[in-house]
Amino acid sequence: MALFARRPRDVAPRRDVRPPVAPQPPRGAPGLWSDGLGRAGTRSVQVLAVLALVAVAVLAVTQLTLVVIPVLIALVLAAAISPLVGALRRRGVPPLLATWIALVALVAVLAGVLWLVVRAVVGQWGTLRDQALEGFDELQRYVQGLPFEVGEEQLQSVRESVTGLLQSDAVGSGAIAGVSQTVDFVAGFFIMVVVLFFFLKDGPVIWEFLLRPFEGHRYERGKRVGVVTISTLGGYVRGTAIIAAVDAVAIGIGLAIVGVPLVVPLSVLVFLLAFVPLVGATIAGILAALVALVALGPVEALVVVAIVVVVNQVEGDFLQPVVMGRTLRLHPLVILVALTAGTVLAGLTGAVLAVPIAASIWRAVQVWDGPELPARFARQKRPETVDRRGAAGKPGAGAATPTR
Numbered sequence: 001m002a003l004f005a006r007r008p009r010d011v012a013p014r015r016d017v018r019p020p021v022a023p024q025p026p027r028g029a030p031g032l033w034s035d036g037l038g039r040a041g042t043r044s045v046q047v048l049a050v051l052a053l054v055a056v057a058v059l060a061v062t063q064l065t066l067v068v069i070p071v072l073i074a075l076v077l078a079a080a081i082s083p084l085v086g087a088l089r090r091r092g093v094p095p096l097l098a099t100w101i102a103l104v105a106l107v108a109v110l111a112g113v114l115w116l117v118v119r120a121v122v123g124q125w126g127t128l129r130d131q132a133l134e135g136f137d138e139l140q141r142y143v144q145g146l147p148f149e150v151g152e153e154q155l156q157s158v159r160e161s162v163t164g165l166l167q168s169d170a171v172g173s174g175a176i177a178g179v180s181q182t183v184d185f186v187a188g189f190f191i192m193v194v195v196l197f198f199f200l201k202d203g204p205v206i207w208e209f210l211l212r213p214f215e216g217h218r219y220e221r222g223k224r225v226g227v228v229t230i231s232t233l234g235g236y237v238r239g240t241a242i243i244a245a246v247d248a249v250a251i252g253i254g255l256a257i258v259g260v261p262l263v264v265p266l267s268v269l270v271f272l273l274a275f276v277p278l279v280g281a282t283i284a285g286i287l288a289a290l291v292a293l294v295a296l297g298p299v300e301a302l303v304v305v306a307i308v309v310v311v312n313q314v315e316g317d318f319l320q321p322v323v324m325g326r327t328l329r330l331h332p333l334v335i336l337v338a339l340t341a342g343t344v345l346a347g348l349t350g351a352v353l354a355v356p357i358a359a360s361i362w363r364a365v366q367v368w369d370g371p372e373l374p375a376r377f378a379r380q381k382r383p384e385t386v387d388r389r390g391a392a393g394k395p396g397a398g399a400a401t402p403t404r
Contacts, residue, residue, distance in 0.1 A: 062345060069346060070192035072353055077192075078199035079234035080241075081106050085200050099201040107193075117272070121265045128262055128291065135290025135301075203230075221368060228363045236356040239323040244274030246319060247281070247311055251288070254307035258300050260292045276348075277335050277355050281312050330359055 061068050081102050088098035121128075198206070211222040252267035260266070266288050273280035285308035293301035330338075335355055342354025368375035 058345065065346060066188055067191065069349055069353075070188045071195050072357070073349075074192045074196035074199055076233050076237055076353065076356060077106060078196055078203060079230045079232075080237035082200065082203065082230065082234060095201060099197060102200055103193075103197055106196075117268060121268050128265055128287075131262065131291045131294050132287055135293040138293050224367045224371065225364045228367050229360045232360040232363045233356050236359060239320075240275055242323050243315055243319055244271045247271070247274055247315060250311045251284075251308060254311070255288060255292075255304065258292065258303055258307070259296060260288065260300070260304060261295050262291055266291065275352050277339060278332065279339070281308070284308070285312075330355070330362060334358065334362075 084105070085098050085102045088101060089095060093101070207222075207226045211219055211226075214222050248267045248271035251270050252263055255263045255266060266284070269287065270281075270284040273284045276283075285305060288308065289301045289304045292304040335358070338354040338358040339351055342350030342352075342357075344350070346353070365378050366372075366374045368378075373379075
Protein backbone atom coordinates (compact mmCIF):
# COMPACT_ATOMS: atom_id res chain seq x y z
CA MET A 1 0.00 0.00 0.00
CA ALA A 2 2.88 2.23 0.59
CA LEU A 3 3.53 2.02 -3.16
CA PHE A 4 0.27 3.80 -3.91
CA ALA A 5 0.42 6.22 -1.01
CA ARG A 6 0.23 9.89 -1.95
CA ARG A 7 3.49 11.61 -1.91
CA PRO A 8 3.66 14.56 0.37
CA ARG A 9 3.77 17.88 -1.45
CA ASP A 10 6.92 19.89 -1.37
CA VAL A 11 6.61 22.19 1.52
CA ALA A 12 7.99 25.61 0.88
CA PRO A 13 10.55 26.69 3.46
CA ARG A 14 9.17 28.97 6.09
CA ARG A 15 10.03 32.55 5.48
CA ASP A 16 11.66 34.47 8.22
CA VAL A 17 9.26 37.30 8.88
CA ARG A 18 11.45 38.88 11.47
CA PRO A 19 12.54 42.42 10.56
CA PRO A 20 16.16 42.72 9.40
CA VAL A 21 18.57 43.81 12.00
CA ALA A 22 20.39 47.00 11.10
CA PRO A 23 24.16 46.59 11.11
CA GLN A 24 25.69 48.06 14.15
CA PRO A 25 28.45 50.57 13.54
CA PRO A 26 31.80 49.49 14.88
CA ARG A 27 32.62 50.72 18.27
CA GLY A 28 35.75 52.48 19.29
CA ALA A 29 38.05 54.61 17.17
CA PRO A 30 36.96 53.21 13.75
CA GLY A 31 33.35 54.05 14.55
CA LEU A 32 34.19 57.71 14.95
CA TRP A 33 35.03 57.95 11.21
CA SER A 34 32.03 55.99 9.86
CA ASP A 35 29.31 58.62 10.27
CA GLY A 36 28.78 61.74 8.19
CA LEU A 37 30.97 63.93 10.35
CA GLY A 38 33.74 61.35 10.28
CA ARG A 39 33.65 61.10 6.49
CA ALA A 40 33.74 64.90 6.25
CA GLY A 41 36.73 64.93 8.59
CA THR A 42 38.51 62.30 6.48
CA ARG A 43 37.90 64.31 3.32
CA SER A 44 39.13 67.46 5.06
CA VAL A 45 42.35 65.73 6.06
CA GLN A 46 42.85 64.60 2.47
CA VAL A 47 42.25 68.12 1.16
CA LEU A 48 44.69 69.56 3.70
CA ALA A 49 47.29 67.00 2.65
CA VAL A 50 46.88 67.94 -1.01
CA LEU A 51 47.09 71.65 -0.19
CA ALA A 52 50.23 71.04 1.86
CA LEU A 53 51.80 69.19 -1.07
CA VAL A 54 50.89 72.01 -3.45
CA ALA A 55 52.28 74.59 -1.02
CA VAL A 56 55.57 72.70 -0.77
CA ALA A 57 55.76 72.46 -4.56
CA VAL A 58 55.06 76.19 -4.97
CA LEU A 59 57.67 77.02 -2.32
CA ALA A 60 60.23 74.85 -4.09
CA VAL A 61 59.44 76.54 -7.42
CA THR A 62 59.79 80.02 -5.93
CA GLN A 63 63.10 79.08 -4.35
CA LEU A 64 64.47 77.51 -7.53
CA THR A 65 63.43 80.16 -10.04
CA LEU A 66 66.95 80.23 -11.47
CA VAL A 67 66.35 76.68 -12.73
CA VAL A 68 62.56 76.45 -13.09
CA ILE A 69 62.00 79.63 -15.11
CA PRO A 70 64.73 78.92 -17.73
CA VAL A 71 63.46 75.34 -18.11
CA LEU A 72 59.87 76.52 -18.60
CA ILE A 73 60.95 79.16 -21.11
CA ALA A 74 63.02 76.56 -22.96
CA LEU A 75 60.03 74.20 -23.03
CA VAL A 76 57.75 76.88 -24.45
CA LEU A 77 60.28 77.95 -27.09
CA ALA A 78 61.04 74.34 -28.01
CA ALA A 79 57.32 73.68 -28.48
CA ALA A 80 57.10 76.78 -30.70
CA ILE A 81 59.91 75.87 -33.10
CA SER A 82 59.70 72.07 -32.97
CA PRO A 83 57.74 72.02 -36.29
CA LEU A 84 60.77 73.62 -37.96
CA VAL A 85 63.07 70.90 -36.62
CA GLY A 86 60.62 68.23 -37.75
CA ALA A 87 60.35 69.73 -41.22
CA LEU A 88 64.15 69.83 -41.60
CA ARG A 89 64.46 66.23 -40.47
CA ARG A 90 61.81 65.09 -42.94
CA ARG A 91 63.81 66.74 -45.71
CA GLY A 92 66.84 64.62 -44.85
CA VAL A 93 68.74 67.07 -42.66
CA PRO A 94 70.64 65.26 -39.86
CA PRO A 95 69.04 65.71 -36.42
CA LEU A 96 72.02 67.57 -34.96
CA LEU A 97 72.27 69.97 -37.90
CA ALA A 98 68.49 70.55 -37.88
CA THR A 99 68.64 71.38 -34.17
CA TRP A 100 71.46 73.86 -34.67
CA ILE A 101 69.68 75.55 -37.59
CA ALA A 102 66.49 75.98 -35.56
CA LEU A 103 68.39 77.16 -32.48
CA VAL A 104 70.44 79.73 -34.39
CA ALA A 105 67.32 80.99 -36.17
CA LEU A 106 65.48 81.39 -32.85
CA VAL A 107 68.42 83.17 -31.20
CA ALA A 108 68.65 85.51 -34.21
CA VAL A 109 64.95 86.36 -33.94
CA LEU A 110 65.19 86.95 -30.19
CA ALA A 111 68.30 89.07 -30.67
CA GLY A 112 66.48 91.14 -33.29
CA VAL A 113 63.51 91.68 -31.00
CA LEU A 114 65.82 92.63 -28.12
CA TRP A 115 67.72 95.07 -30.34
CA LEU A 116 64.46 96.63 -31.48
CA VAL A 117 63.28 96.98 -27.89
CA VAL A 118 66.54 98.59 -26.78
CA ARG A 119 66.69 100.86 -29.82
CA ALA A 120 63.04 101.92 -29.92
CA VAL A 121 61.80 101.69 -26.34
CA VAL A 122 64.73 102.03 -23.97
CA GLY A 123 66.31 104.85 -25.90
CA GLN A 124 63.09 106.89 -25.84
CA TRP A 125 61.65 105.65 -22.57
CA GLY A 126 62.30 108.92 -20.76
CA THR A 127 60.31 110.89 -23.34
CA LEU A 128 57.55 108.30 -23.42
CA ARG A 129 57.30 108.27 -19.63
CA ASP A 130 57.13 112.04 -19.40
CA GLN A 131 54.48 112.17 -22.11
CA ALA A 132 52.38 109.56 -20.31
CA LEU A 133 52.61 111.39 -16.98
CA GLU A 134 51.72 114.70 -18.61
CA GLY A 135 48.81 113.00 -20.33
CA PHE A 136 47.55 111.71 -17.00
CA ASP A 137 47.76 115.20 -15.52
CA GLU A 138 45.85 116.54 -18.51
CA LEU A 139 43.22 113.82 -18.09
CA GLN A 140 42.95 114.69 -14.42
CA ARG A 141 42.19 118.30 -15.29
CA TYR A 142 39.47 117.20 -17.72
CA VAL A 143 37.95 114.91 -15.10
CA GLN A 144 37.89 117.66 -12.49
CA GLY A 145 35.91 119.82 -14.91
CA LEU A 146 33.06 117.32 -15.18
CA PRO A 147 29.67 118.20 -13.63
CA PHE A 148 29.86 115.33 -11.14
CA GLU A 149 32.42 115.20 -8.36
CA VAL A 150 35.44 112.96 -8.56
CA GLY A 151 37.52 112.35 -5.45
CA GLU A 152 40.86 114.15 -5.50
CA GLU A 153 42.40 111.56 -3.22
CA GLN A 154 41.56 108.70 -5.57
CA LEU A 155 43.03 110.52 -8.57
CA GLN A 156 46.18 111.37 -6.65
CA SER A 157 46.52 107.76 -5.53
CA VAL A 158 46.19 106.52 -9.09
CA ARG A 159 48.75 109.07 -10.28
CA GLU A 160 51.22 108.03 -7.62
CA SER A 161 50.78 104.40 -8.61
CA VAL A 162 51.29 105.14 -12.31
CA THR A 163 54.29 107.35 -11.54
CA GLY A 164 55.85 104.69 -9.37
CA LEU A 165 55.40 102.07 -12.09
CA LEU A 166 56.77 104.20 -14.92
CA GLN A 167 59.71 105.52 -12.90
CA SER A 168 60.67 102.23 -11.25
CA ASP A 169 63.65 100.20 -12.28
CA ALA A 170 61.30 97.40 -13.37
CA VAL A 171 60.40 99.38 -16.50
CA GLY A 172 62.56 101.04 -19.07
CA SER A 173 66.30 101.14 -19.31
CA GLY A 174 66.81 100.09 -15.70
CA ALA A 175 65.15 96.75 -16.39
CA ILE A 176 67.38 95.63 -19.23
CA ALA A 177 70.52 97.43 -18.13
CA GLY A 178 70.18 96.28 -14.52
CA VAL A 179 69.13 92.71 -15.11
CA SER A 180 71.58 92.04 -17.92
CA GLN A 181 74.49 92.83 -15.59
CA THR A 182 73.48 90.34 -12.93
CA VAL A 183 74.92 86.89 -12.63
CA ASP A 184 71.48 85.33 -12.31
CA PHE A 185 70.37 86.65 -15.66
CA VAL A 186 73.46 85.37 -17.46
CA ALA A 187 73.30 81.99 -15.73
CA GLY A 188 69.58 81.65 -16.44
CA PHE A 189 70.08 82.57 -20.08
CA PHE A 190 72.76 79.93 -20.60
CA ILE A 191 70.68 77.33 -18.78
CA MET A 192 67.78 78.18 -21.03
CA VAL A 193 69.88 77.86 -24.20
CA VAL A 194 71.41 74.52 -23.15
CA VAL A 195 68.07 73.05 -22.09
CA LEU A 196 66.45 74.36 -25.28
CA PHE A 197 69.12 72.62 -27.36
CA PHE A 198 68.48 69.26 -25.71
CA PHE A 199 64.71 69.70 -25.88
CA LEU A 200 64.95 70.29 -29.61
CA LYS A 201 67.39 67.45 -30.21
CA ASP A 202 66.15 64.77 -27.80
CA GLY A 203 62.70 65.91 -26.69
CA PRO A 204 60.84 62.67 -27.58
CA VAL A 205 63.65 60.58 -26.08
CA ILE A 206 63.51 62.54 -22.82
CA TRP A 207 59.73 62.10 -22.60
CA GLU A 208 60.01 58.36 -23.30
CA PHE A 209 62.55 58.09 -20.49
CA LEU A 210 60.16 59.85 -18.10
CA LEU A 211 57.39 57.41 -19.11
CA ARG A 212 59.40 54.28 -18.33
CA PRO A 213 57.62 53.56 -15.00
CA PHE A 214 54.22 53.37 -16.76
CA GLU A 215 52.64 50.56 -18.76
CA GLY A 216 49.44 49.90 -20.63
CA HIS A 217 46.80 52.62 -20.56
CA ARG A 218 48.92 54.76 -18.22
CA TYR A 219 51.71 54.79 -20.80
CA GLU A 220 49.25 55.70 -23.57
CA ARG A 221 47.88 58.47 -21.36
CA GLY A 222 51.40 59.84 -20.87
CA LYS A 223 51.98 59.88 -24.62
CA ARG A 224 48.69 61.72 -25.22
CA VAL A 225 49.47 64.28 -22.52
CA GLY A 226 52.93 64.92 -23.96
CA VAL A 227 51.59 65.42 -27.48
CA VAL A 228 48.79 67.81 -26.52
CA THR A 229 51.05 69.76 -24.14
CA ILE A 230 53.64 70.46 -26.81
CA SER A 231 50.93 71.20 -29.37
CA THR A 232 49.16 73.64 -27.04
CA LEU A 233 52.31 75.46 -25.95
CA GLY A 234 53.64 75.74 -29.49
CA GLY A 235 50.32 76.83 -30.94
CA TYR A 236 49.88 79.45 -28.22
CA VAL A 237 53.32 81.01 -28.74
CA ARG A 238 53.11 81.02 -32.52
CA GLY A 239 49.55 82.30 -32.54
CA THR A 240 50.26 85.00 -29.98
CA ALA A 241 53.31 86.16 -31.93
CA ILE A 242 51.25 86.44 -35.14
CA ILE A 243 48.43 88.30 -33.40
CA ALA A 244 50.89 90.59 -31.60
CA ALA A 245 52.61 91.46 -34.88
CA VAL A 246 49.28 92.22 -36.58
CA ASP A 247 48.15 94.37 -33.64
CA ALA A 248 51.43 96.28 -33.55
CA VAL A 249 51.35 96.99 -37.29
CA ALA A 250 47.67 97.95 -37.35
CA ILE A 251 47.82 100.18 -34.29
CA GLY A 252 51.12 101.67 -35.45
CA ILE A 253 49.60 102.60 -38.82
CA GLY A 254 46.62 104.15 -37.04
CA LEU A 255 48.87 106.17 -34.73
CA ALA A 256 50.94 107.37 -37.68
CA ILE A 257 47.81 108.48 -39.56
CA VAL A 258 46.55 110.39 -36.53
CA GLY A 259 49.98 111.98 -36.10
CA VAL A 260 50.86 110.63 -32.65
CA PRO A 261 54.58 110.95 -31.84
CA LEU A 262 56.71 108.03 -30.67
CA VAL A 263 54.93 105.63 -33.01
CA VAL A 264 57.75 103.07 -33.11
CA PRO A 265 58.19 102.61 -29.33
CA LEU A 266 54.43 102.50 -28.86
CA SER A 267 54.09 99.84 -31.56
CA VAL A 268 56.87 97.78 -29.99
CA LEU A 269 55.13 98.03 -26.62
CA VAL A 270 51.90 96.85 -28.25
CA PHE A 271 53.75 93.81 -29.60
CA LEU A 272 55.37 92.96 -26.25
CA LEU A 273 52.29 93.54 -24.11
CA ALA A 274 50.20 91.33 -26.40
CA PHE A 275 51.89 88.35 -24.72
CA VAL A 276 50.16 89.32 -21.46
CA PRO A 277 46.49 88.30 -21.97
CA LEU A 278 43.53 90.54 -21.09
CA VAL A 279 45.49 93.44 -19.57
CA GLY A 280 48.36 93.85 -22.04
CA ALA A 281 46.33 95.40 -24.84
CA THR A 282 44.55 97.66 -22.37
CA ILE A 283 47.81 99.00 -20.94
CA ALA A 284 49.22 99.65 -24.42
CA GLY A 285 46.05 101.46 -25.49
CA ILE A 286 46.02 103.66 -22.37
CA LEU A 287 49.65 104.59 -22.87
CA ALA A 288 49.08 105.52 -26.53
CA ALA A 289 45.99 107.56 -25.64
CA LEU A 290 47.85 109.50 -22.94
CA VAL A 291 50.65 110.38 -25.37
CA ALA A 292 48.09 111.49 -27.96
CA LEU A 293 46.27 113.59 -25.35
CA VAL A 294 49.41 115.58 -24.56
CA ALA A 295 50.75 115.89 -28.09
CA LEU A 296 47.53 116.50 -30.04
CA GLY A 297 44.49 116.94 -27.81
CA PRO A 298 41.40 115.12 -26.50
CA VAL A 299 39.82 114.49 -29.89
CA GLU A 300 42.88 112.72 -31.23
CA ALA A 301 43.18 110.80 -27.96
CA LEU A 302 39.64 109.52 -28.39
CA VAL A 303 40.46 108.55 -31.98
CA VAL A 304 43.44 106.56 -30.69
CA VAL A 305 41.20 104.82 -28.16
CA ALA A 306 38.75 103.98 -30.95
CA ILE A 307 41.58 102.56 -33.09
CA VAL A 308 42.81 100.35 -30.25
CA VAL A 309 39.28 99.13 -29.47
CA VAL A 310 38.53 98.33 -33.13
CA VAL A 311 41.82 96.46 -33.61
CA ASN A 312 41.30 94.44 -30.45
CA GLN A 313 37.70 93.68 -31.44
CA VAL A 314 38.73 92.47 -34.89
CA GLU A 315 41.47 90.41 -33.29
CA GLY A 316 39.14 88.78 -30.78
CA ASP A 317 36.30 88.06 -33.21
CA PHE A 318 38.13 87.08 -36.38
CA LEU A 319 41.89 86.74 -36.11
CA GLN A 320 42.23 84.88 -32.81
CA PRO A 321 39.72 82.09 -33.62
CA VAL A 322 41.46 81.46 -36.95
CA VAL A 323 45.04 81.62 -35.68
CA MET A 324 44.66 80.09 -32.22
CA GLY A 325 41.92 77.56 -32.99
CA ARG A 326 41.48 75.17 -30.08
CA THR A 327 44.76 76.16 -28.49
CA LEU A 328 43.31 78.44 -25.84
CA ARG A 329 39.83 77.37 -24.79
CA LEU A 330 39.80 78.98 -21.38
CA HIS A 331 37.20 81.15 -19.76
CA PRO A 332 38.35 84.76 -19.22
CA LEU A 333 37.95 84.26 -15.46
CA VAL A 334 40.36 81.31 -15.56
CA ILE A 335 42.81 83.39 -17.59
CA LEU A 336 42.58 86.23 -15.09
CA VAL A 337 43.17 83.92 -12.12
CA ALA A 338 46.12 82.22 -13.82
CA LEU A 339 47.53 85.59 -14.81
CA THR A 340 47.30 86.88 -11.25
CA ALA A 341 48.82 83.74 -9.76
CA GLY A 342 51.70 83.77 -12.25
CA THR A 343 52.40 87.45 -11.58
CA VAL A 344 52.47 86.89 -7.83
CA LEU A 345 54.79 83.89 -8.09
CA ALA A 346 57.22 85.01 -10.80
CA GLY A 347 56.49 88.61 -11.76
CA LEU A 348 56.32 89.53 -15.44
CA THR A 349 57.76 86.18 -16.52
CA GLY A 350 55.05 84.38 -14.59
CA ALA A 351 52.39 86.58 -16.18
CA VAL A 352 53.60 85.56 -19.64
CA LEU A 353 53.94 81.83 -18.85
CA ALA A 354 50.88 81.31 -16.64
CA VAL A 355 48.21 81.27 -19.34
CA PRO A 356 49.89 78.82 -21.78
CA ILE A 357 50.68 76.50 -18.86
CA ALA A 358 47.05 76.67 -17.69
CA ALA A 359 45.84 75.99 -21.25
CA SER A 360 48.18 72.99 -21.51
CA ILE A 361 46.91 71.56 -18.23
CA TRP A 362 43.31 71.90 -19.40
CA ARG A 363 44.09 70.23 -22.74
CA ALA A 364 45.76 67.37 -20.85
CA VAL A 365 42.58 66.97 -18.81
CA GLN A 366 40.58 66.80 -22.06
CA VAL A 367 42.52 63.74 -23.28
CA TRP A 368 43.14 62.11 -19.90
CA ASP A 369 41.06 58.96 -20.49
CA GLY A 370 41.15 58.89 -24.29
CA PRO A 371 41.87 60.96 -27.41
CA GLU A 372 38.47 62.65 -27.05
CA LEU A 373 37.54 61.47 -23.54
CA PRO A 374 38.20 63.91 -20.69
CA ALA A 375 38.96 62.92 -17.13
CA ARG A 376 35.97 61.69 -15.14
CA PHE A 377 35.49 64.89 -13.17
CA ALA A 378 35.48 66.99 -16.37
CA ARG A 379 32.94 64.92 -18.27
CA GLN A 380 29.41 66.12 -18.84
CA LYS A 381 27.16 64.14 -16.48
CA ARG A 382 23.79 65.47 -17.62
CA PRO A 383 22.24 67.85 -20.18
CA GLU A 384 23.56 71.21 -19.09
CA THR A 385 21.20 74.10 -19.81
CA VAL A 386 21.69 77.62 -18.55
CA ASP A 387 19.31 80.52 -18.99
CA ARG A 388 21.02 83.71 -20.06
CA ARG A 389 18.95 85.57 -17.48
CA GLY A 390 20.16 83.31 -14.69
CA ALA A 391 17.56 80.51 -14.45
CA ALA A 392 19.28 77.16 -14.88
CA GLY A 393 17.57 74.25 -16.58
CA LYS A 394 14.08 75.81 -16.93
CA PRO A 395 12.65 75.24 -20.41
CA GLY A 396 10.40 78.04 -21.44
CA ALA A 397 12.34 80.61 -19.42
CA GLY A 398 14.99 81.11 -22.04
CA ALA A 399 16.98 77.92 -21.45
CA ALA A 400 17.62 75.49 -24.27
CA THR A 401 15.73 72.23 -23.84
CA PRO A 402 17.85 69.08 -24.24
CA THR A 403 17.12 67.05 -27.35
CA ARG A 404 16.68 63.27 -27.24
